[in-house]
Structures are given as structure tokens and as C-alpha cells.
Amino acid sequence: MTPSDSALQRKLLLAAFQMPAVATLVSRKSSITNAFVNTLIPQIVPSLEEIEQALKILGMDLADVRCAYCGDKMTEWDHLRPLVVKQRPTGYISEIGNLVPACGKCNQSKGNSSWREWMVSTTARHSPSARGKKDVAERIGRLEAYERWRPPTKIHDFEAILGTEEWAAYWRAWEKINADLRECQKVADDLRAKIEKALPQQLRGVVVIPVDLRTSLVNVVRENDFPALPLQDEPEDSSPI
Numbered sequence: 001m002t003p004s005d006s007a008l009q010r011k012l013l014l015a016a017f018q019m020p021a022v023a024t025l026v027s028r029k030s031s032i033t034n035a036f037v038n039t040l041i042p043q044i045v046p047s048l049e050e051i052e053q054a055l056k057i058l059g060m061d062l063a064d065v066r067c068a069y070c071g072d073k074m075t076e077w078d079h080l081r082p083l084v085v086k087q088r089p090t091g092y093i094s095e096i097g098n099l100v101p102a103c104g105k106c107n108q109s110k111g112n113s114s115w116r117e118w119m120v121s122t123t124a125r126h127s128p129s130a131r132g133k134k135d136v137a138e139r140i141g142r143l144e145a146y147e148r149w150r151p152p153t154k155i156h157d158f159e160a161i162l163g164t165e166e167w168a169a170y171w172r173a174w175e176k177i178n179a180d181l182r183e184c185q186k187v188a189d190d191l192r193a194k195i196e197k198a199l200p201q202q203l204r205g206v207v208v209i210p211v212d213l214r215t216s217l218v219n220v221v222r223e224n225d226f227p228a229l230p231l232q233d234e235p236e237d238s239s240p241i
């Protein structure tokens with residue numbers, strides 16, 4: 001094996017391995033926010049005629065409904081306009097005009113992004129453009145027609161409906177849960193440090209990079225073998241709802 005072969009081998013090995021993401025207590029913040037909003041939002045059940053119209057506008061074969069974003073097999077219906085932006089409700093609700101068939105990969109990847117920007121993004125992980133889908137422009141056209149189909153229902157002022165104090169109390173409860181989780185994470189970090197010290201002798205060469213509280217990843221790196229791997233931030237509000 002020549003030196004360049006071994007350099008290539010090293011590169012391939014580094015690319016082949018990925019430490020599983022660890023969901024820390026604090027990395028669940030966006031999931032908690034989505035749950036706090038989703039549980040309040042009205043769900044309007046569509047009529048069969050509306051389902052038929054929706055699928056027609058999207059150009060779907062009734063016997064083989066596909067993801068409106070990428071064309072893969074449909075597994076769920078996704079909110080076209082996000083329910084949560086910047087940790088607060090947008091006011092959009094669950095109704096067929098704001099839902100499109102999607103695959104799990106697109107739903108996960110899109111999260112609470114604006115659908116058009118996400119579809120054309122080549123850097124968003126697993127977006128249709130990043131995955132090299134060829135008919136993105138045509139799909140965008142169909143989704144634009146879908147948006148024109150009917151104006152979305154939007155709750156403009158939650159405070160006006162619920163009262164300022166009741167609405168503020170709800171978000172104080174949200175903040176308390178997040179504060180409790182941050183405290184629990186500190187305890188968990190101490191516990192993990194003790195567990196790491198108790199690891200068997202043969203694992204002593206393993207370096208554990210402490211979890212940054214803003215991240216959901218723990219990188220375990222073998223000394224002298226791997227360069228320092230960058231910690232990745234969980235995108236804000238990334239959990240699909």
C-alpha cells in the first residue's frame with residue numbers, strides 16, 4: 001500500500017463512519033415548542049371532494065399518491081406553511097389547503113422552513129434540490145397553484161381570543177419546562193462524566209468531547225486516529241409536526 005493509498009483509505013474510513021446523534025434533554029426544545037403549538041391548533045377534516053380536488057391540483061394519481069416535494073412514495077401529510085416560527089405559532093392551522101402529501105425524508109428535512117426556499121436549497125440536508133431531483137421547478141409550480149386554490153385560515157391574534165394573561169401563562173409553563181430540562185441536563189452531564197471515568201481500561205484511549213449544551217451530538221473520537229470533528233447544531237424548530 002502506497003502512502004497515497006493509505007491517505008485515501010483513511011479518508012474513506014472517516015467518511016464511512018458516523019456517530020449516532022444523541023438527543024440531549026436540551027435538544028428537545030423545538031419538539032416541545034411544536035407540541036405546545038400543535039396541541040392548540042384546530043384540525044379541519046376535509047370532505048372527499050376536497051381531497052379529490054387537492055390531489056388533482058397536485059397532479060397525483062389516486063392509486064399512487066407521491067410526495068408533493070420530491071415525488072417519492074407518500075408516507076404522511078405535511079403542513080405546507082409551518083405552524084411554528086421563532087418558537088411561536090404562525091396562526092396557520094391543520095386544514096387540507098395547508099397540507100400536502102409528503103415523504104418522511106422531506107417532512108423531517110423541511111421542518112418549519114418556508115417550503116419554496118427549502119425546495120431550491122442545495123445545502124439543506126435531504127431537500128429535493130440537495131438530493132438532485134430533476135423536476136423541482138415543476139413541483140414548485142404545482143404547489144403555487146395549490147396555494148392559490150384557497151386562502152389559508154390564519155389565527156391572527158391568540159391573545160385576543162384567549163386573554164393576555166391566559167396566553168402569557170401558557171408560555172410561562174413552556175419556559176418552565178425548558179428551564180427544568182436545562183437543569184436536568186446539567187445533572188446528566190455530571191453523571192455522564194462519572195460514568196466515563198468508570199469505563200474499562202481498554203477504552204481509556206477514547207476521548208469524549210463534552211456535549212455542548214446547544215447541540216444534540218456527542219462526538220467520540222479515538223485519540224491520534226481522527227481529527228477533531230465539528231459539533232453540529234440542531235437546526236432551530238427542526239422537528240416536523
Ligand SMILES: [Zn+2]
Pocket residue numbers: 067068069070071072102103104105106107
Ligand atoms: Zn419527499
